[in-house]
Amino acid sequence: MQIEFRDAMVNVATGGVELNKDLPPVLLVHGAGMDRTVWSQQTRYLAHHGFAPMALDLPGHGDSEGALLPSVAEMAEWVGAFIEMMALGPVRLVGHSMGSLISLEVAARYPQTAERLILMGAAAAMPVHPELLGAAERNEILAPQLMTAWAHGSRAHIAGNPTPGLWMRSGCQALLERAAPDVIYNDLAACNSYEAGDVAARIECSVSVMVGSEDKMTPPKATAQLVAGFSEVDLQHLDGIGHMMMMEAPDQIRDLLLQALG
Template identity: 25%
Template sequence: MPQLAVDGATLTYDDEGPRDGDLVPLVFVHGWTADRHRWDHPFAHFAERRRVIRLDLRGHGDSDGAGVPTIAALADDVLALLDHLGVERCVLVGHSMGGMIAQTIALAHPTRVERLVLVGSISRMTYSRARGLLMAASTLVPYRLFVAANIQRAFAPGHPREEIRRHIAASAATPREVVMTLYGAMRAFDVLDRVGEIRTPTLIVHGTHDVQLPVAQMLRMATAYPDAVVRLIDAGHELPLEKPREVTRAIDRFLAAA
């Protein structure tokens, strides 16, 4: 597994697919407590005909490093990897927190993003008073219970329990300090008033059963984008795991329309 040392962390990444041709690379960024294997299906699909890159964010998966207080700091890690790999321009695909990272890069470095794909993501974390109190209280329970509660509700009803348990265990293996620091970073993330500046063609893919980041919040974001296509999928928040083929198909069609 190739790795890159950057600002106190060692990032593990995959870089596959043909380098020739006019197609810019696809860069996949996973979400909170996940790892680069969230993207196994689209990564394998697109690697047959174009360069594809994915990484484990710091403190996740096979990467080490402490948590950072802002989404912008994670965006800097992704940019450092792209610089290291000589990627000047790409299609940026982000799930959940990865979508927040992708939006941050698109705003700060618009010339580096040819197309943007946001999967189960939003531009502003919004809570009702009741949910805000519930979320705050959840940080006081034992760490594994905190992770389990968040991962359990990320899947649509009826998803196989064995698979959910497997992903809870994988998420709980992420260091507590990383998880809780980035939890705060996501809660503070807010670029909703700026997404109108993003002129990059954008695909927004969202689960109809997403209770982590509800459809209503996604639609608030979508209406702020000047050039966005919305694709709803019958799934929860974990679309890349629940409906990987549908996610891959949506991205494929979006790129084919370029």
């Protein structure tokens, strides 16, 4: 569905059903260079299991209009204001990768907007390989290729897509290739310059974190540093899974998500 916000149309996937405002709202925030479709294995399920999912396209991403936001702080301000505008009350906030940083900041800065926080592929810092950043700045295809190569566990490079006929690696690369020029660089630069500070300590709502044992982009060690800052957290490890856990292990993630959403 398309929603007008700040003079631009925002695209939101709701699981193929009308947004039911009587159900608990779940806002899902994608990672760098991506869009709502990274949640395609979860949104429709949630929509039929008692929730009102809203998988966002951030401004300038996917089918959303609007200028790119150059920092995680600005993205968080935009998401927080979007939640307020929707007037659905506090949401269950789910973020992946860059989306996890945005979600963290939203929950810390605008605590009235987030009832629960669920983070996937998260870390306190997300430094970006300089050659990846350079390729993204030059809008070279190498950027989607490197991100795809590093974002998947070893199994996903061979097989294992539970959706018959879909090939995970090209799925990720094609998604990134569809990003408009400068989108990937904007997002990677935002991740690269992000400093978490004491953000974890400022989170008041319940927090769940999911980490893949083969995640090369936010490795378990980096996730552990973030997790150490929360006063209370439910940490779930996914064995043999990489950074794109929603696609690599959709069944596990659906189950964990249902538990974490309450």
